[in-house]
Amino acid sequence: MASKPLFQPDFASPAHPMKILATLGSKARDRFEELGFPSRRDEDWRLTSLAPVTDHQFAKAPEATVTTEGWTLPDAVIITFVNDRVVTEIDKGDLPPGVTITALSSAAATHPHLIENHLGRLARIDDQPFVALNTAQGLEGALIHLAPGTNLDRPLDIVYNTTGDDIVTYPRTLIIAEEGAKATVLETFVGDGRSLICPVTEVAVGPNTSLSHTRLVEINTEGSCVGSLSVTVDEHATYRLSSAALGGSLVRADIRVDLVGEGADTVLDGLTLVGGNEQGTAHVIVDHRVPNCTSTQRFRSVLDGRSKAVFTGRIIVAEDAQKTDARQSSRSLLRSSDAVAHNNPQLEIYADDVRCTHGSTVGQLNPEALFYLRARGIDRSTAEGILTLAFAAEVLEGIPIEAVRSRLADQLTARLGQPSHQFSKRKAQDTMKFGDLER
Amino acid sequence: MLELRNLHVAIGGSEILKGIDLKVNAGEVHAIMGPNGSGKSTLASVLAGREEYEVTSGEVLFQGENLLEIDAETRAREGLFLAFQYPVEIPGVGNTYFLRTALNSVREHRGQPPVDAIDFLQLVREKADVVKLDPSLLKRAVNEGFSGGEKKRNEIFQMAVLEPRLAILDETDSGLDIDALRIVSEGVNSLRSPDRSFIIITHYQRLLDHIIPDFVHVLKDGRIVESGGRELALELEARGYDWLDSDPALEISR
Numbered sequence: 001m002a003s004k005p006l007f008q009p010d011f012a013s014p015a016h017p018m019k020i021l022a023t024l025g026s027k028a029r030d031r032f033e034e035l036g037f038p039s040r041r042d043e044d045w046r047l048t049s050l051a052p053v054t055d056h057q058f059a060k061a062p063e064a065t066v067t068t069e070g071w072t073l074p075d076a077v078i079i080t081f082v083n084d085r086v087v088t089e090i091d092k093g094d095l096p097p098g099v100t101i102t103a104l105s106s107a108a109a110t111h112p113h114l115i116e117n118h119l120g121r122l123a124r125i126d127d128q129p130f131v132a133l134n135t136a137q138g139l140e141g142a143l144i145h146l147a148p149g150t151n152l153d154r155p156l157d158i159v160y161n162t163t164g165d166d167i168v169t170y171p172r173t174l175i176i177a178e179e180g181a182k183a184t185v186l187e188t189f190v191g192d193g194r195s196l197i198c199p200v201t202e203v204a205v206g207p208n209t210s211l212s213h214t215r216l217v218e219i220n221t222e223g224s225c226v227g228s229l230s231v232t233v234d235e236h237a238t239y240r241l242s243s244a245a246l247g248g249s250l251v252r253a254d255i256r257v258d259l260v261g262e263g264a265d266t267v268l269d270g271l272t273l274v275g276g277n278e279q280g281t282a283h284v285i286v287d288h289r290v291p292n293c294t295s296t297q298r299f300r301s302v303l304d305g306r307s308k309a310v311f312t313g314r315i316i317v318a319e320d321a322q323k324t325d326a327r328q329s330s331r332s333l334l335r336s337s338d339a340v341a342h343n344n345p346q347l348e349i350y351a352d353d354v355r356c357t358h359g360s361t362v363g364q365l366n367p368e369a370l371f372y373l374r375a376r377g378i379d380r381s382t383a384e385g386i387l388t389l390a391f392a393a394e395v396l397e398g399i400p401i402e403a404v405r406s407r408l409a410d411q412l413t414a415r416l417g418q419p420s421h422q423f424s425k426r427k428a429q430d431t432m433k434f435g436d437l438e439r
Numbered sequence: 440m441l442e443l444r445n446l447h448v449a450i451g452g453s454e455i456l457k458g459i460d461l462k463v464n465a466g467e468v469h470a471i472m473g474p475n476g477s478g479k480s481t482l483a484s485v486l487a488g489r490e491e492y493e494v495t496s497g498e499v500l501f502q503g504e505n506l507l508e509i510d511a512e513t514r515a516r517e518g519l520f521l522a523f524q525y526p527v528e529i530p531g532v533g534n535t536y537f538l539r540t541a542l543n544s545v546r547e548h549r550g551q552p553p554v555d556a557i558d559f560l561q562l563v564r565e566k567a568d569v570v571k572l573d574p575s576l577l578k579r580a581v582n583e584g585f586s587g588g589e590k591k592r593n594e595i596f597q598m599a600v601l602e603p604r605l606a607i608l609d610e611t612d613s614g615l616d617i618d619a620l621r622i623v624s625e626g627v628n629s630l631r632s633p634d635r636s637f638i639i640i641t642h643y644q645r646l647l648d649h650i651i652p653d654f655v656h657v658l659k660d661g662r663i664v665e666s667g668g669r670e671l672a673l674e675l676e677a678r679g680y681d682w683l684d685s686d687p688a689l690e691i692s693r
Contacts, residue, residue, distance in 0.1 A: 371489060393531035
């Protein structure tokens with residue numbers, strides 16, 4: 001880093017009363033102080049401008065108890081964070097059997113083995129500065145535990161609210177789904193001001209488990225979110241991720257999925273929508289450590305204005321991970337000539353009997369398709385919206401919860417209609433509604 | 440309905456249409472025939488509003504308005520319809536959704552209320568039957584995975600739904616087998632009416648066995664070199680295009 005960053009994280013909070021957490025926290029703090037913020041010289045951060053993070057002073061978020069009424073899923077188990085802390089009073093009687101939801105600080109006492117075996121083991125502080133930063137900041141988050149065989153018929157809806165300007169939050173969640181469990185989880189990161197969210201989520205997917213995970217970042221154009229998601233998938237388990245970020249000064253997700261048991265399967269979908277001077281990055285690592293696993297990555301970005309989107313997708317296949325089937329596709333749609341998209345597939349294959357495919361494209365809306373729609377009476381701006389939504393459709397359709405899918409489609413539509421995201425020659429926006437995609 | 444006066448069109452600096460005069464009245468069916476490269480599809484594209492073509496001189500009046508000053512979507516809303524020679528596949532956009540959006544755009548322009556999903560479905564079923572279009576195709580994305588014949592039927596189906604004033608069929612017969620040709624032609628014939636006009640662009644006579652034109656024009660090297668009735672098409676079928684000279688001035692001495 002050429003000059004000292006303006007953002008100096010505040011580590012002043014008292015050491016954690018629980019020894020496990022205190023030890024983890026102080027190690028992480030030491031590690032962060034060694035690492036500092038990543039620089040452009042760091043290969044994994046070469047294409048990310050950290051200025052939105054380092055050029056502001058963000059204060060540690062004050063404890064807040066009130067939250068604005070945000071959007072939550074109907075019929076879900078709702079867990080609400082406000083500024084790092086879980087504020088939902090979890091009604092134990094309301095929880096489906098087999099589900100434990102508890103603050104990490106209580107879990108350290110009640111479920112020490114779970115904490116010891118997983119927390120900080122999946123998201124590693126050694127080479128990830130933002131994970132170190134999060135881990136150093138008190139570990140106030142939540143543990144979600146699904147006992148073996150738990151079949152959740154209601155989704156878990158975790159909402160992380162960061163409320164206020166010039167503050168930073170470090171939400172932390174550990175999800176452990178034991179053997180044979182089945183669940184759907186939604187995480188939504190909401191920021192209402194010029195704030196920074198540095199979340200870390202760790203997910204352990206046990207043998208024969210099926211976990212469907214959706215992550216939405218809903219911050220405004222002044223806010224940033226630099227998050228990390230680390231997952232292990234055990235044998236014959238399925239982990240499905242749909243991740244979407246709609247704007248933000250800097251929205252970055254570092255996603256790591258380790259396939260650690262034979263027959264594990266993962267599908268990772270991502271959608272980034274940026275405009276203005278926004279930056280969106282998905283940095284994905286899928287590590288095939290054992291034979292006979294499958295992985296699919298489908299990442300899409302839509303860019304307006306002078307925005308930038310980066311996708312880096314690394315597929316690692318260990319030496320004995322034979323019969324691996326790994327696929328990756330990344331596509332970017334440039335809706336402005338000033339936007340820049342980078343798609344970087346990276347393959348590290350040490351086994352010989354594998355199938356790995358990757359493809360990446362950067363393009364614009366198909367002019368033939370655009371003319372076809374216009375020649376049927378649909379105005380240019382609506383036609384561009386329809387085609388953009390079609391571009392994102394594959395990712396949208398992968399979202400398992402209908403309410404989330406249509407809400408995201410509506411948000412996309414609304415965002416695509418904003419003046420700051422339009423070409424200069426576009427005309428007044430017609431009302432569009434894509435809730436009913438009618439496919 | 441439509442009047443072209445001395446229309447000159449160029450693309451990339453080379454002139455394709457070199458002075459077209461054509462008048463199409465309400466209810467008339469005009470066939471435009473001609474060899475490959477004569478400018479038939481250029482004519483269709485210019486009328487539909489493709490922006491890559493440059494009109495270098497001349498004018499086009501559509502229902503009394505200067506057509507060249509309005510954009511493609513407004514032309515469509517005012518009742519101009521192009522059945523594409525090569526309908527594009529649009530993955531991710533449902534056929535039904537697309538067509539309802541189009542219909543409601545047209546209706547809004549006409550000051551009519553939008554059609555709701557249920558009424559639209561009814562309309563779609565009815566119109567799909569006109570061209571014997573398999574309704575299951577409508578659940579797919581626009582033209583995605585359609586055969587050549589299905590794409591052409593879909594064009595005529597869209598025409599039936601949108602009910603244009605002037606329809607331009609650009610080589611709708613190409614790639615159709617005999618049965619499909621008959622079905623598509625019957626669809627077109629069922630839409631003929633005293634206040635709807637057609638321009639049928641085709642290379643071959645055979646489509647005109649089914650859709651009987653009022654007038655036939657021969658386009659060669661960017662000019663209309665011959666105009667006549669239906670019998671002209673039959674003569675072209677028998678004699679080809681070579682006997683027609685591309686320079687109309689020479690015809691007098693022939």
